[in-house]
Amino acid sequence: MAHKLLRLYKTDLSLSHIIIKKLKWRNxxxxxxxxxxxxxxxxxxxxxxxSVWENVxxxxxxxxxxxxxxxxILERDRVIEFDNGGKSYYQVRIDGLKKFLRNEGIDTEPKxxxxxxxxxxxxxxxxxxxxxxxxxxFLSVLIPIISATYxxxxxxxxxxxxxxxxxxxxxxxxxxxxxxxxxAIKLIYDEFINGDYQRYKTxxxxxxxxxxxxx
Numbered sequence: 423m424a425h426k427l428l429r430l431y432k433t434d435l436s437l438s439h440i441i442i443k444k445l446k447w448r449n450x451x452x453x454x455x456x457x458x459x460x461x462x463x464x465x466x467x468x469x470x471x472x473s474v475w476e477n478v479x480x481x482x483x484x485x486x487x488x489x490x491x492x493x494x495i496l497e498r499d500r501v502i503e504f505d506n507g508g509k510s511y512y513q514v515r516i517d518g519l520k521k522f523l524r525n526e527g528i529d530t531e532p533k534x535x536x537x538x539x540x541x542x543x544x545x546x547x548x549x550x551x552x553x554x555x556x557x558x559x560f561l562s563v564l565i566p567i568i569s570a571t572y573x574x575x576x577x578x579x580x581x582x583x584x585x586x587x588x589x590x591x592x593x594x595x596x597x598x599x600x601x602x603x604x605x606a607i608k609l610i611y612d613e614f615i616n617g618d619y620q621r622y623k624t625x626x627x628x629x630x631x632x633x634x635x636x637x
Contacts (some may be wrong), residue, residue, distance in 0.1 A: 546622030
């Protein structure tokens with residue numbers, strides 16, 4: 423049954439099926455325009471004008487990211503409101519799980535649900551691939567280094583406001599790009615390398631939620 427649940431969470435109860443496939447990409451026009459403007463600004467400042475502010479152009483990517491984030495939230499909310507009947511990804515997933523358990527005849531039997539939780543958790547541990555980098559350790563090392571570097575630069579160029587602002591924007595952009603990079607790596611890791619493990623953990627958590635409602 424654990425394998426049947428895994429297939430269900432890979433298909434009908436996946437994030438892709440419930441949310442992503444329903445996104446209307448034309449609603450991301452602002453994000454695309456912001457990205458084009460950012461790229462043009464970088465190119466113009468760096469190669470056409472050879473401006474001393476050329477690096478500031480890269481900071482426009484921060485604005486693009488914020489616009490993209492805003493568009494993503496609005497589009498997600500639209501899908502929830504109009505396509506999913508006001509139900510979030512979690513709610514749709516739980517409803518799908520309830521339907522599965524009902525079809526299997528164990529939706530009202532806490533003992534069987536508890537046994538299924540244990541089976542799913544064991545299955546997840548059997549296929550788990552450890553993540554080779556501790557994100558907390560990485561950030562605990564990275565942040566002090568960035569802070570110390572910026573402080574040293576600030577002390578050195580404290581009389582040049584233009585340089586200080588430029589350095590601040592560059593460092594802010596670097597930090598943002600690092601977080602995006604880490605998030606992308608984690609997404610790839612969770613989805614492709616450790617995808618089934620993450621799904622089994624999600625299944626176990628959802629089952630546990632239903633179990634506590636039954637007992």
